[in-house]
Structure formats: C-alpha cells, structure tokens
Amino acid sequence: MMENKKTYTRRSFIQSSVLAGGGLMLSFSWFSEAKAVEKGLSFNLMGDWNQLNGYIQITTDNIVKIMCPNPEFGQNVMTSLPMIAAEELDVDWKDVKVEMASHDNVKFGNQFTGGSNSVRAYWKPLRNAGASARQMLIEAAAQTWNVPASEITTKVGILSHSSGKTAKYGEMAAKAASIAVPKEVKLKSPKDFSIIRNSRKNIEGVKIVTGKPLFGMDYSMEGMQIAMVQHPPAFGMKLKSFDASAALKMPGIKDVFSIKIFEEGSNRGAFETRTFNELIAIVGKSTWEVMNARKVLKVDWEIAPERKEFMMVRGNKVEEITPYGLESTDLHFEKMREWAKKPAKVLRRDGDPENAFNNAAVVIERTYNAPFLAHNCMEPINFFAHVEADKALFVGPLQAPNFADATLAARFGLPADKIEILMTRMGGGFGRRAYHHYMVEAGLISQRAKTPIKLIYSREDDMTYGIYRPMYTATYRAALDVNKNLIGFHVTGGGIPENPIHANRFPAGAVDNYLADGWEIPSNITIGAFRAPRSNFNAAAEQSFLDEVAEAMGKDPIQLRLDLLKKAKERPVGSNNDYDPGRYIGVLELLMEKSGWGKSENAGKKRGVAAYFCHASYAGHVVDMVLRDGLPYVERVISAVDCGVVVNPDAATNMVQGAVVDGIGQSFYGALTHKNGAAEQNNFHNYRMIRANEVPQKIEVHFVQNDIDPTGLGEPPFPPVFGAVANALFQTTGQRYYNQPFVSDQGQPKS
Amino acid sequence: MAKYSLKINGKTQQVDVDPLTPILWVLRDHLNLQGTKYGCGIAQCGACTIHLNGMAVRSCQLPVSSIGRQEITTIEGLSENGTHPVQEAWLEHDVAQCGYCQSGQIMTAVALLKNNPNPSDEDIEATISGNICRCGTYLRIKEAIKTAAKK
Known part of the structure; x- marks a missing residue:
C-alpha cells in the first residue's frame, strides 16, 4: 500500500520539539526543488524564496494543529494546505485545527500567495511533514509497547498493534517529540488518499457566514486611530502645497501631514511600485470624521517631472525612467498604433518566418486590444500599523509578506525581527495585494502620529491609485500555403508599459516558421500582476486568432489545435517550449467529450471554445451563448482543467466557476480609462462589474484525472474564458470581436 | 454630535455621533459590529446590507439620524454560530471564496x-443583482437561496 520514497535532500530540514504541556511539535523547512514559479513571471523574486516551512502540533489531549503558512485570499489554502499534511499524518479531519501563521521568514519562509503557487509549492513539504510526524508517533508507540515499529499501524489518529494495544496520537505525542526525525518516510500512494480528493468544507466557513472580524478592515486595537490618505488626482501629478487648517478644526481630527512613501534616491525593491510618492495623511477618531475632514483639505497639485529610479535585478542595478505628462486613453491608442509600425525586439524565431510569409498563398492578420483593468477587490486597501522607536506591528491583508518585510525593515530602520506582521484573511487579492506601498504608508502615519492607526482607502482611492492590469495590444499573422497548411506564424505584442508576449508558449513549438517580437511604451500609470498576468490578454487574442485561422483552413477549431499539439508532441520545433502538449491535448479531449463537441444534438448551439496553458496547468472552456433582449449572454459553460491531483474538489470547482464568471465579466465590461492623467472610473457606478443576473445558468467543471503532483489552479482557468467568449460572440453575432471590453464601449479605440 | 438610542439585534445601544454618520460606520467604528462591510460607500455593491x-x-x-425607533438587524443578529437556515444553506453549498x-x-x-418564501429564479436574480461578488460565487449564492427556501 505504501511507496518507498526518498524524501529529503541535504537542503531540507525538519525539527521536532516538545510542546508546552508535553505534546509534539514538528517544524519544517524545505528548499523546494520544484519549479515554483512560471518562467518569465512579470515580477522579480529574490533569493531563496522557495524555502517552505510549516508546523504540525499534536497535544496530549489529541488536538492536531496545522499552521497554514500562506495568506488566504479566497483560494482556499487554509483548508487545502492542512488537508495535505492531515492525509499523510492519518488523522481524523474533524480533530484538525487550522491556524493562520504570522509572518516569520525564519519559520515559514516566503509565504507568497500568488502565481498559483501555494498548493504546488507546499505539496511535497506538507506530505513529508505529515508522514514524518506519523512515523515518529509509530516509533514512540513501538518503544512504549516494546514491539517492532513495523507491526504498528495507524488509522485516523489511532495507533494499533496486533496484540490489541491501541493509543491515540495524543498519548504518544510527548514521547514522539524525543524521537529522531526520520531520514526517509513512506508516502501514501494516491490510490490510498482519503482526505485529499475528498471535498472538505471551508475551515472558516462558519466565521464567514456569521460576520466574524476576519479581515484587515475589521482589525482594531485599543487607542487605534483611523487614517486616510489623499493622493494626487491624476497620474503624472504631485503635491505642491496644502492647507489643512479647516480640516484640523473638524470634529475628531487629530493630525494632518504629508508623508513620503519611499526615500528619494533609494533603490526600488521587489513589489515596491511607486505610483505617487507623496501623500497627505489625515488621522482622526473615526472613519466618517476622517472622510469629512479630507473633503475640506485645500491642496495644490502640480505636474511631476520625469522620474529616474534604480532597481536591483539579479544583482545588477537597472535604471528605470518614469515619463512626465498627463496621459489619456485616446493618446495611448494613437501611440500604440505608432509603435506597432516600428521594428520590435525579437523574442523568439524558429525557421525562416519571413520566407514563409513571402511565399504564403494567404496571410491572415488581426490586431487585438485590451484596456487597463482595476483589481477592485471587494475589501478596499487597508492596513493597521503601530510603529514605535524599537519595534513595529503591522496587521492586515497582503500577499507577499516576505517582500514587505524587507521594505519595512529598510524604511523604518528596524531589524526584521522587530517587525511583526500578522496576516488577516484578504477580501480578494488578484495580485493587487502583492504591492505593499500601503503598509509603508500606514507605518509612516503611525510613526508620525505616534499612535496605532488603521489606514483605510475609500473605494475611489482604491480604484484610482494605479497598479492596474496593463493596456495591451497584439498583432497576429498566419501564413497559409495553397493547400491551406499553416506554414508561418508571427505575433507582435505591445503594451503600456509592458509587453504581453510569452514567446515559448503554444503555438510556438508547433509551427516550423515562427516569430514572436514585442515593444513597450513607458508610462506613469503604474501596473501590477492581475490574475494570470499577461496570459489574461494573450489567451483572448491568440485563442480568437486561432479560431479565425481554423475557419480560413476549413478546420474545426478544436481539431486545428489538436493537430498542432500533436506536431508539438511528436516533432517539436525548438527545444524550450514551456508547455506539455500531451496535457494540453488531454484537456481538449475532455472538453470535447463533456461538451458533446460536434455532436448533432448541439448543432444549433452558438459555441465558442478556447484552451490555454499558464503557470503550470491547463484549462479550456466551451461557452454557449445566446442573445437575450438583443444582448449577448453566456448561458452555459463547460470547463476542463488539468491541474494534477485536485486536493479539495468542491473548493476547486468553486474557484474554476469563479474564474469563469470573472472572465466573462472582465471581457464583457472591464475597462479603466484615463483623461488628462486621471482615471475616468472611480467606483462601481461607472466601473461595471458582472452581477448575478449576468452569469451563466450552469458552469460544469471537469478535472483531468491523473496522479501528477498539483500544478496550481487560481489563475489557469481565467485566461481562456476571454478567448472562448470572443469565439462565441462570433458564432452568435456573425462579427469578430477584437477589442476588449466586448460589450461595453468604454475603453474602445477610436478609429 | 447628537445622542441616539438604537435597537440593534434586539439590544438597545447608545451612541453620540454626527447625525449624518452612515449607520455602517456607527456599527463598525462605534459599536464593534464588524460583520457589516464597507465596499463602495455609494450603495452600489451591497456589502453593507443590513435590515431595517x-x-x-x-x-x-x-444616516444614523434617519433610523429613529426602527429595528436594525446585522449579520451578527442572525445567529451566534451560523444556525440560521440561510447561513446553513451557505455552509452546505460552501459558497464563499474570499468571503x-x-x-x-x-x-x-x-x-x-x-x-x-418561494422565490422564482427571476426573483432571486433580480434581488441579489444588487450585491457584487468579485470572486464570482453567484451560482452558489443562487443555489444556497433555493436550498434555504426549502427549509
């Protein structure tokens, strides 16, 4: 039943100790050898970031406590990560207590929530930790009963020997703490999983439905004041002067001052995106009082000059220029058309693409555009800070505590061990909360006001602060020969301020003559990771382009993809293709089967299909669309996903359904536009979000069944929704949709 | 500033606040009832929904001054441990993502x-379309409401 597996390398580390009260505590760190982030992730990750750590505690009264190392933002890690350890430990899930770990880069390592990384990165360490603890309990029982360890079995938290002796884990926990941590442990075979692959309810479900104070917004401390900040009204502007005399006379107001988030000339570290460096802070007794005082501030703003910054990228100091000026969406489109005519930087070239296009019988060329998007997490940005002379406490929602830690230590001149960071449940993140400027802001306000404060952004502050999904464009070209064979493929990607192209992804590897290139236009509108960065645009553009290529070739769109993937599998072009064609094919085949693709009973349906690989997983959707009151409506979606072993199936299904809803909403309505540097949308009355009456009646989610170690799920199902929606729009309306958002006219290029 | 006596979750509580203070901030900042959430401040997202x-x-x-003697119920007033039929249905369907x-x-x-008590699909959609869920749990919200209706 068990597999023998060598689990530890010399870089791994497990330590046991005795709990107060006599139980077992197992702490572990693990330098993962797994590829933990996708290549070319758009932000820089520093150092030994994939050192992973955790905790298992077993008390003498049989309570099993498993710490969740990674911040929870709705991806279910507080449930799914402990399930992995509990499986190998062989305990009753109902005896398991889960606690969110505080930030501790010594005990818990990087604690990074992002990149669809949590389950993927912790899978092996948590299994090994659970199995090690179980092995030590067995050894403790063997010594106590004076029998060979090999004769002892476990079953849901109970140790048994054939002589009839039994003990609960708790009874052996203290002794187990004195046993040496095993060098090797046996891991369960996937066919023996009884917790993993069996849905478990959200560990915080009751707290959520009863409104318990789980979120950063809900945190309070005796003597705490509320703070808000006023940022410039437009990107490209800065503070000139302000008069706070009226604000200071308002009831409840304690102080008004300006803060500089980062020191001039300091190197920019990871996730230290600098949108507006100087802000006005208002501190007072209650949120309403602070909001009112902010309204009577008299502020003069001025045009900010060009800004020069230095970043450390892989040990090299890199200069980055932020241009001056007030930017507008119309000008952005104009600039993008201009830049698209210039020679682009080559990212990948296979064969002789120029020759293929010169000799083509047919060339198809299409250009796709997408606007900036605001993350719009339901919980606006906020953070608690209490900075004192020799120590600091920070509490709130964040995705990348270890990066924040480095920034805070430098900014406040405190050693890292004097900075305590507690991570609350996040009311959404989607990448936004990896950028920790708001923690620095909270800290500076607390330091200056000499009081604990909670910084709160209004919805308007949150939506107009920047750190958006970039604005993207891409022009795709396909060359067909006289027999309608695809002989060349070329994509040019451009963006403000980032190029979207993943040069080594499908269809790279499947076309003999392939070229990918790109360009980037600098901007003072800041950007950040947004659920499946770059992929969320590429999948829309590439997958609708392939639909049009299939049409020109007279092929079924899924068949075209399967033919190309078969080639990439059997005779791959180039050697550094990012994806596994076999898993990609598997998702498409499952999608065909579950959707009844091409079956006569579905002949009348207006369907669009798309499939995409990102991070390390594969996902595809078939979207059935109708016109409802003359407007396109997605009635039903069939999804297929290969993310390896699915730890918590019902929660995973929930996340895929959410990704589908999110994808329909963003592709239909999502847009953040600018005029004279100012965001034109600032709250939900003018930034349209998908609502309950606009979602499909049914979203059926199917997972490819395999025993591959989990490869991540938060992001991969999101990008292909855009492409499937675009292709269904063509089937429904007879028109191709090239510009997002597809249904709203906000953010559309003017021709 | 003015004094108000508010009946919240069956209990009368006193506050001394600016008459224009939205009841959301009275609950959150003055009465330590954090279950009612701030999402947009302009009645567009529904995160702050309570019962009057x-x-x-x-x-x-x-505004707090508009409440008078009307009874307020917040999420904390439904049940202590999630035993209200709607909360139970939410747990049964494991609706929440970020929550x-x-x-x-x-x-x-x-x-x-x-x-x-027996809303149609259209009734449910029309009512909950005022509440935004950024994680996209709408399908489960609808199912949970249907389940709760049967209880």
Whole structure:
C-alpha cells in the first residue's frame, strides 16, 4: 500500500520539539526543488524564496494543529494546505485545527500567495511533514509497547498493534517529540488518499457566514486611530502645497501631514511600485470624521517631472525612467498604433518566418486590444500599523509578506525581527495585494502620529491609485500555403508599459516558421500582476486568432489545435517550449467529450471554445451563448482543467466557476480609462462589474484525472474564458470581436 | 454630535455621533459590529446590507439620524454560530471564496425569503443583482437561496 520514497535532500530540514504541556511539535523547512514559479513571471523574486516551512502540533489531549503558512485570499489554502499534511499524518479531519501563521521568514519562509503557487509549492513539504510526524508517533508507540515499529499501524489518529494495544496520537505525542526525525518516510500512494480528493468544507466557513472580524478592515486595537490618505488626482501629478487648517478644526481630527512613501534616491525593491510618492495623511477618531475632514483639505497639485529610479535585478542595478505628462486613453491608442509600425525586439524565431510569409498563398492578420483593468477587490486597501522607536506591528491583508518585510525593515530602520506582521484573511487579492506601498504608508502615519492607526482607502482611492492590469495590444499573422497548411506564424505584442508576449508558449513549438517580437511604451500609470498576468490578454487574442485561422483552413477549431499539439508532441520545433502538449491535448479531449463537441444534438448551439496553458496547468472552456433582449449572454459553460491531483474538489470547482464568471465579466465590461492623467472610473457606478443576473445558468467543471503532483489552479482557468467568449460572440453575432471590453464601449479605440 | 438610542439585534445601544454618520460606520467604528462591510460607500455593491424592520437596506447611505425607533438587524443578529437556515444553506453549498461580500449577500437573501418564501429564479436574480461578488460565487449564492427556501 505504501511507496518507498526518498524524501529529503541535504537542503531540507525538519525539527521536532516538545510542546508546552508535553505534546509534539514538528517544524519544517524545505528548499523546494520544484519549479515554483512560471518562467518569465512579470515580477522579480529574490533569493531563496522557495524555502517552505510549516508546523504540525499534536497535544496530549489529541488536538492536531496545522499552521497554514500562506495568506488566504479566497483560494482556499487554509483548508487545502492542512488537508495535505492531515492525509499523510492519518488523522481524523474533524480533530484538525487550522491556524493562520504570522509572518516569520525564519519559520515559514516566503509565504507568497500568488502565481498559483501555494498548493504546488507546499505539496511535497506538507506530505513529508505529515508522514514524518506519523512515523515518529509509530516509533514512540513501538518503544512504549516494546514491539517492532513495523507491526504498528495507524488509522485516523489511532495507533494499533496486533496484540490489541491501541493509543491515540495524543498519548504518544510527548514521547514522539524525543524521537529522531526520520531520514526517509513512506508516502501514501494516491490510490490510498482519503482526505485529499475528498471535498472538505471551508475551515472558516462558519466565521464567514456569521460576520466574524476576519479581515484587515475589521482589525482594531485599543487607542487605534483611523487614517486616510489623499493622493494626487491624476497620474503624472504631485503635491505642491496644502492647507489643512479647516480640516484640523473638524470634529475628531487629530493630525494632518504629508508623508513620503519611499526615500528619494533609494533603490526600488521587489513589489515596491511607486505610483505617487507623496501623500497627505489625515488621522482622526473615526472613519466618517476622517472622510469629512479630507473633503475640506485645500491642496495644490502640480505636474511631476520625469522620474529616474534604480532597481536591483539579479544583482545588477537597472535604471528605470518614469515619463512626465498627463496621459489619456485616446493618446495611448494613437501611440500604440505608432509603435506597432516600428521594428520590435525579437523574442523568439524558429525557421525562416519571413520566407514563409513571402511565399504564403494567404496571410491572415488581426490586431487585438485590451484596456487597463482595476483589481477592485471587494475589501478596499487597508492596513493597521503601530510603529514605535524599537519595534513595529503591522496587521492586515497582503500577499507577499516576505517582500514587505524587507521594505519595512529598510524604511523604518528596524531589524526584521522587530517587525511583526500578522496576516488577516484578504477580501480578494488578484495580485493587487502583492504591492505593499500601503503598509509603508500606514507605518509612516503611525510613526508620525505616534499612535496605532488603521489606514483605510475609500473605494475611489482604491480604484484610482494605479497598479492596474496593463493596456495591451497584439498583432497576429498566419501564413497559409495553397493547400491551406499553416506554414508561418508571427505575433507582435505591445503594451503600456509592458509587453504581453510569452514567446515559448503554444503555438510556438508547433509551427516550423515562427516569430514572436514585442515593444513597450513607458508610462506613469503604474501596473501590477492581475490574475494570470499577461496570459489574461494573450489567451483572448491568440485563442480568437486561432479560431479565425481554423475557419480560413476549413478546420474545426478544436481539431486545428489538436493537430498542432500533436506536431508539438511528436516533432517539436525548438527545444524550450514551456508547455506539455500531451496535457494540453488531454484537456481538449475532455472538453470535447463533456461538451458533446460536434455532436448533432448541439448543432444549433452558438459555441465558442478556447484552451490555454499558464503557470503550470491547463484549462479550456466551451461557452454557449445566446442573445437575450438583443444582448449577448453566456448561458452555459463547460470547463476542463488539468491541474494534477485536485486536493479539495468542491473548493476547486468553486474557484474554476469563479474564474469563469470573472472572465466573462472582465471581457464583457472591464475597462479603466484615463483623461488628462486621471482615471475616468472611480467606483462601481461607472466601473461595471458582472452581477448575478449576468452569469451563466450552469458552469460544469471537469478535472483531468491523473496522479501528477498539483500544478496550481487560481489563475489557469481565467485566461481562456476571454478567448472562448470572443469565439462565441462570433458564432452568435456573425462579427469578430477584437477589442476588449466586448460589450461595453468604454475603453474602445477610436478609429 | 447628537445622542441616539438604537435597537440593534434586539439590544438597545447608545451612541453620540454626527447625525449624518452612515449607520455602517456607527456599527463598525462605534459599536464593534464588524460583520457589516464597507465596499463602495455609494450603495452600489451591497456589502453593507443590513435590515431595517426586516427590510434589506444599504447601511452606507443611511444616516444614523434617519433610523429613529426602527429595528436594525446585522449579520451578527442572525445567529451566534451560523444556525440560521440561510447561513446553513451557505455552509452546505460552501459558497464563499474570499468571503468579504457574503454577509451582505446573506442579509439580502434573508430579507428576500422573509417577504417571498418561494422565490422564482427571476426573483432571486433580480434581488441579489444588487450585491457584487468579485470572486464570482453567484451560482452558489443562487443555489444556497433555493436550498434555504426549502427549509
């Protein structure tokens, strides 16, 4: 039943100790050898970031406590990560207590929530930790009963020997703490999983439905004041002067001052995106009082000059220029058309693409555009800070505590061990909360006001602060020969301020003559990771382009993809293709089967299909669309996903359904536009979000069944929704949709 | 500033605040009832939904001075441990992802079922379309409301 597996390398580390009260505590760190982030992730990750750590505690009264190392933002890690350890430990899930770990880069390592990384990165360490603890309990029982360890079995938290002796884990926990941590442990075979692959309810479900104070917004401390900040009204502007005399006379107001988030000339570290460096802070007794005082501030703003910054990228100091000026969406489109005519930087070239296009019988060329998007997490940005002379406490929602830690230590001149960071449940993140400027802001306000404060952004502050999904464009070209064979493929990607192209992804590897290139236009509108960065645009553009290529070739769109993937599998072009064609094919085949693709009973349906690989997983959707009151409506979606072993199936299904809803909403309505540097949308009355009456009646989610170690799920199902929606729009309306958002006219290029 | 006596979750509580203070901030900042959430401040997202005499209202747009003797119910007033039928249905369908909007969703659903114990799909959609869920849990919200209606 068990597999023998060598689990530890010399870089791994497990330590046991005795709990107060006599139980077992197992702490572990693990330098993962797994590829933990996708290549070319758009932000820089520093150092030994994939050192992973955790905790298992077993008390003498049989309570099993498993710490969740990674911040929870709705991806279910507080449930799914402990399930992995509990499986190998062989305990009753109902005896398991889960606690969110505080930030501790010594005990818990990087604690990074992002990149669809949590389950993927912790899978092996948590299994090994659970199995090690179980092995030590067995050894403790063997010594106590004076029998060979090999004769002892476990079953849901109970140790048994054939002589009839039994003990609960708790009874052996203290002794187990004195046993040496095993060098090797046996891991369960996937066919023996009884917790993993069996849905478990959200560990915080009751707290959520009863409104318990789980979120950063809900945190309070005796003597705490509320703070808000006023940022410039437009990107490209800065503070000139302000008069706070009226604000200071308002009831409840304690102080008004300006803060500089980062020191001039300091190197920019990871996730230290600098949108507006100087802000006005208002501190007072209650949120309403602070909001009112902010309204009577008299502020003069001025045009900010060009800004020069230095970043450390892989040990090299890199200069980055932020241009001056007030930017507008119309000008952005104009600039993008201009830049698209210039020679682009080559990212990948296979064969002789120029020759293929010169000799083509047919060339198809299409250009796709997408606007900036605001993350719009339901919980606006906020953070608690209490900075004192020799120590600091920070509490709130964040995705990348270890990066924040480095920034805070430098900014406040405190050693890292004097900075305590507690991570609350996040009311959404989607990448936004990896950028920790708001923690620095909270800290500076607390330091200056000499009081604990909670910084709160209004919805308007949150939506107009920047750190958006970039604005993207891409022009795709396909060359067909006289027999309608695809002989060349070329994509040019451009963006403000980032190029979207993943040069080594499908269809790279499947076309003999392939070229990918790109360009980037600098901007003072800041950007950040947004659920499946770059992929969320590429999948829309590439997958609708392939639909049009299939049409020109007279092929079924899924068949075209399967033919190309078969080639990439059997005779791959180039050697550094990012994806596994076999898993990609598997998702498409499952999608065909579950959707009844091409079956006569579905002949009348207006369907669009798309499939995409990102991070390390594969996902595809078939979207059935109708016109409802003359407007396109997605009635039903069939999804297929290969993310390896699915730890918590019902929660995973929930996340895929959410990704589908999110994808329909963003592709239909999502847009953040600018005029004279100012965001034109600032709250939900003018930034349209998908609502309950606009979602499909049914979203059926199917997972490819395999025993591959989990490869991540938060992001991969999101990008292909855009492409499937675009292709269904063509089937429904007879028109191709090239510009997002597809249904709203906000953010559309003017021709 | 003015003194108000508010009946909240069956208990009378006193506050001394600016008459224009939205009841949302009275609950959150003055009475330590954090279950009612701030999402937009302009009655567009529904995260702040509470009941006023059993009717679902947006607390972010409701000045404390307009409450008078009307009874307020917040998410904390439904049950201590999640035993209200709507909360149970939410748990049964494991609706939440991030969870931030869910107390507003639940308060909207409870008021709907009180006035309309057997809502049609259209009734449900029309009512909960005022509440945004950024994680996209709408399908489960609808299912949970249907389950709760059967209880």
